[in-house]
Amino acid sequence: MNIKKVTKKANLEEKIRAFSKIIPLSICIKDENNKTILSFSDDSNETFFNYPITFNGKAVGELKISKKSLVADFVLHQINDAFVKERQIADTNDETLLLYREINLLYDLFKVISNQTKIDQRLNFFLEECVNYLQVGRASIWIIEGNTLRCTHYKGFKPVKIFKLGEGFIGQIAMSENAEMLNCPINDHRWEGSVNNKLSVVSSPLISCDGNIGVLHLCRHDGYAFRAKDLKLANVFAHKGAQEIEINKLIEKVKSEVILRTNFSRFMSPNIVELFTNEHCKVSLGGENRIVSILFSDIVNFTRLSENMKSDAIVEMLNEYFTYMTEIVFSFDGTLDKFIGDEIMAFYGAPNYNEDHAFLAARTGLLMQKKNEEIQYNRRKKGKPNFQIRIGINTGVATIGNIGAPNRLDYTAIGDVVNIASRIENNCPPGEVLIGETTYELVKNSFSIEKLDNIMVKGKTNSLKIYKVLEEY
Structure with a gap:
């Protein structure tokens, strides 16, 4: 001075x-x-x-x-x-200058790193900035994996040792919340690496909202000791490094969930995908009683139709038909239960409860018939055989849940209401939508409906009242 x-x-x-x-x-x-x-x-x-x-x-x-x-x-x-x-x-003045440097450092870090889309690139740029700003020879990121610390990114030479938590200087920093610097590591009993009289090190924990996730480790071999303000800057870098790692975890989690949902949606309705991918959902055997509306639909005389078609043509026809029909089911909050040959089974009111489940099922039936008319029109133009469909709907109490074995579950509906819906569909004329009495009582003010003659069905002593849905008011 x-x-x-x-x-x-x-x-x-x-x-x-x-x-x-x-x-x-x-x-x-x-x-x-x-x-x-x-x-x-x-x-x-x-x-x-x-x-x-x-x-x-x-x-x-x-x-x-x-x-x-x-x-x-x-x-x-x-x-x-x-x-x-x-x-x-x-x-x-030094503190003001240091604060100014920290602010500029963070700005530069965000600007440089934000231009990189891949996490490895982002962390490599991050370490390059560590080396440049703190003028160190080596920089490395160590991530906690179970009870060990593994180096995932580095500048300088790659460390080969894997530390246990609490082992050595780096291992103990990983279990603390404070950064430390050693300007003479040879005198510290925690140091396990090579030493010389020019070595100085700084280790700062990578702390996220869930606690420590790793360590940022910096080394100098030029004889210049780290100072207190270097320790502060190391903490700034460590904070940013922890943010980048956490952001990457969130990105990977979102990607995994998207892939999982995409794969599930190939086999399940959106309602079931949402249920099973919910983090609070515990998948187990069992179910609960719910008032739901069950819809069955099938292709009239499918066996006779398929006898005169090649197998690849049958598959093409069913894929086209099922694609259009399931889109309609999903558009009205329906849950696709299963395909049974050419038959579709869906239900409304579970897993997401909707008090208008009967109305949604009836509207689905009408739109399925309308859509099939379009499908057949296009098939006729291409010289392909036509077919008609029939639809039966019934409302009542069903057991909804995971049915099967622990290693093979189906989210489905079972009960008398399901059996009756299937019987109604079997008695439905081609191109029509029939509903049971309970469904009728719930939707009679929303649709034009015609009362039909009662029918006898297998397993029932008394005849069933059935109704034909003509159009929506």
């Missing part, structure tokens, strides 16, 4: 001259190079006493004064106070 600058800024000469008016004295202050920076004399023949000027244990100049004891103590005290104030100002 420059003693001339300090004495001038502290107005030390004015203070000493004012003091000399009370107690006459002669004084001379020299810097560490023996250059006079302040001098005045009351009597040139006076004898001078010499006092070293020190700050923080370092000689920064010399005081020559004509008075001993309290006078010299006063002057030295004034000089020391001036140094302390200047040091405080310098520290404040």
